[in-house]
Amino acid sequence: MSSVPLSAYLVLALILFCIGLYGALTKRNIVVVLICIELMLNAVNINLVAFAKYGAHPGVAGQIFALFTIAVAAAEAAVGLAVLMALYRNRKTVHIDEIDSMKH
Amino acid sequence: MSGEYLAFLALALVAIIGGVLMLNLSKVVHMVIALVFTFISIAGLYVLLSAEFVAAVQVLIYSGAITIIMLFGIMLTRHREEDKEKTTTGGFWRKALTAISVFAFGAAVYLGVYQLDFGENAARLHEKNAEQIGTALYSHYIIPFEIISVILLVALVGAIILAKKDDGEAQKK
Numbered sequence: 001m002s003s004v005p006l007s008a009y010l011v012l013a014l015i016l017f018c019i020g021l022y023g024a025l026t027k028r029n030i031v032v033v034l035i036c037i038e039l040m041l042n043a044v045n046i047n048l049v050a051f052a053k054y055g056a057h058p059g060v061a062g063q064i065f066a067l068f069t070i071a072v073a074a075a076e077a078a079v080g081l082a083v084l085m086a087l088y089r090n091r092k093t094v095h096i097d098e099i100d101s102m103k104h
Numbered sequence: 105m106s107g108e109y110l111a112f113l114a115l116a117l118v119a120i121i122g123g124v125l126m127l128n129l130s131k132v133v134h135m136v137i138a139l140v141f142t143f144i145s146i147a148g149l150y151v152l153l154s155a156e157f158v159a160a161v162q163v164l165i166y167s168g169a170i171t172i173i174m175l176f177g178i179m180l181t182r183h184r185e186e187d188k189e190k191t192t193t194g195g196f197w198r199k200a201l202t203a204i205s206v207f208a209f210g211a212a213v214y215l216g217v218y219q220l221d222f223g224e225n226a227a228r229l230h231e232k233n234a235e236q237i238g239t240a241l242y243s244h245y246i247i248p249f250e251i252i253s254v255i256l257l258v259a260l261v262g263a264i265i266l267a268k269k270d271d272g273e274a275q276k277k
Contacts, residue, residue: 003109004112011214014210021206022202049150053154063233064240068252071255074256078263081267082263
């Protein structure tokens with residue numbers, strides 16, 4: 001059997017998750033931080049779907065969990081963008097290190 | 105070297121290149137476009153994993169809706185030319201420390217997963233995939249499904265309330 005092993009998918013998801021994590025921790029623009037978080041959620045979805053096919057108990061449950069994650073991610077993106085709009089209207093900036101009024 | 109393996113390699117390569125480009129490009133719109141490549145190749149990976157319905161949803165939601173909403177977020181806020189400005193926070197040492205930490209996390213998880221294998225299981229996921237998902241969703245997962253609809257409604261109302269102008273501010277204009 002020469003199909004792609006489970007660990008290949010898991011390692012790919014790990015690489016994407018690390019890219020998203022590094023971007024979310026170091027990028028300065030709020031929009032970029034939000035899409036980095038979306039990339040991390042996507043990596044988690046790859047894991048769920050891979051385990052749905054190659055896991056110990058394969059079944060359709062993993063794909064349904066992935067669908068739920070996508071729905072929550074869409075809601076999160078919409079609310080995040082709305083918070084960004086409100087923030088931009090008040091502070092006139094989209095840079096994450098200039099929004100520090102709760103720091104002092 | 106089967107066709108599935110070649111397809112996996114190509115899609116994985118496009119996904120990782122999209123992610124790395126997203127980290128290195130300087131303009132925000134270019135970053136979002138790089139992410140679209142990643143999202144679409146992830147949809148191809150779902151097809152390889154016999155999850156056709158999730159692949160269709162991925163194309164619709166991620167490379168459609170979320171990309172468009174992010175582009176709206178970029179265009180409705182003002183972006184000065186990022187070429188001269190720095191696009192990341194912190195100095196060199198902070199970035200290096202973050203990179204080392206992320207790399208250590210990746211190495212730790214890699215040690216856990218690189219030879220994980222549950223053996224070949226005869227899963228019949230590719231036969232009538234959407235029908236299987238629908239049956240399970242409306243029988244076994246009906247309560248989470250209803251809660252998701254409530255979450256989407258709350259997010260819709262909350263996003264509108266957060267993003268609309270305050271009353272006093274609207275009257276001034």
